[in-house]
Amino acid sequence: MTRRTHSSTTEPTSSTSTSDTPSTSPEPRLGDRISLLTDRRGVLRVAGVVVGAGALAACSSPPVPTASADSSGGAAAAGGTPTSEVPVGGGTVFPDTMTVVTQPTAGTFKAFDAVCPHQGCTIGSVENGQIICPCHQSHFDATTGDRVSGPAPTGLTAKTITVTGTAFTVS
Ligand code: FES
Numbered sequence: 001m002t003r004r005t006h007s008s009t010t011e012p013t014s015s016t017s018t019s020d021t022p023s024t025s026p027e028p029r030l031g032d033r034i035s036l037l038t039d040r041r042g043v044l045r046v047a048g049v050v051v052g053a054g055a056l057a058a059c060s061s062p063p064v065p066t067a068s069a070d071s072s073g074g075a076a077a078a079g080g081t082p083t084s085e086v087p088v089g090g091g092t093v094f095p096d097t098m099t100v101v102t103q104p105t106a107g108t109f110k111a112f113d114a115v116c117p118h119q120g121c122t123i124g125s126v127e128n129g130q131i132i133c134p135c136h137q138s139h140f141d142a143t144t145g146d147r148v149s150g151p152a153p154t155g156l157t158a159k160t161i162t163v164t165g166t167a168f169t170v171s
Helices: 003-010 027-038 038-057 073-078
Strands: 090-094 099-105 108-113 126-127 128-133 139-143 146-150 159-165 167-170
Touching: 090 126, 099 167, 108 159
Parallel strands: none
Antiparallel strands: 090 099, 099 108, 126 128, 128 139, 139 146, 159 167
């Protein structure tokens, strides 16, 4: 008679038919779950997930930085940018240090502040003996930094460049 109290707590959700076993024992459901886990396919699926996670972890490791990746702009301030990075008759912009270095003739190097005196854009390129600001097309002489054309009110500010062997530093 008092069994009802016990079975009534589990019966409201047990309208599904597990016909052979009485509702007093939870063993069929637990057994089903265990059989799913120990089922051959179930074990393979679990193993696949673990292997897949391991593979993802291996693939997501950060890339190893290369020495060459940091050798252009950042090295100019630290001391020792190869002179080969500046073409003869042209120049190179180093945005990290806001510097443009030119080599008007072989072995002659000039350095200027890469901030355009017009509205502060960064110098974009060196072409045909001129340093060019891409924002409003101010042009500057690649040897002296003087303004050649465009809206810039003045020339570029010169920096001190020191060449030692095959490397240079700018201050
Ligand atoms: Fe360089 Fe205007 S900011 S030309």
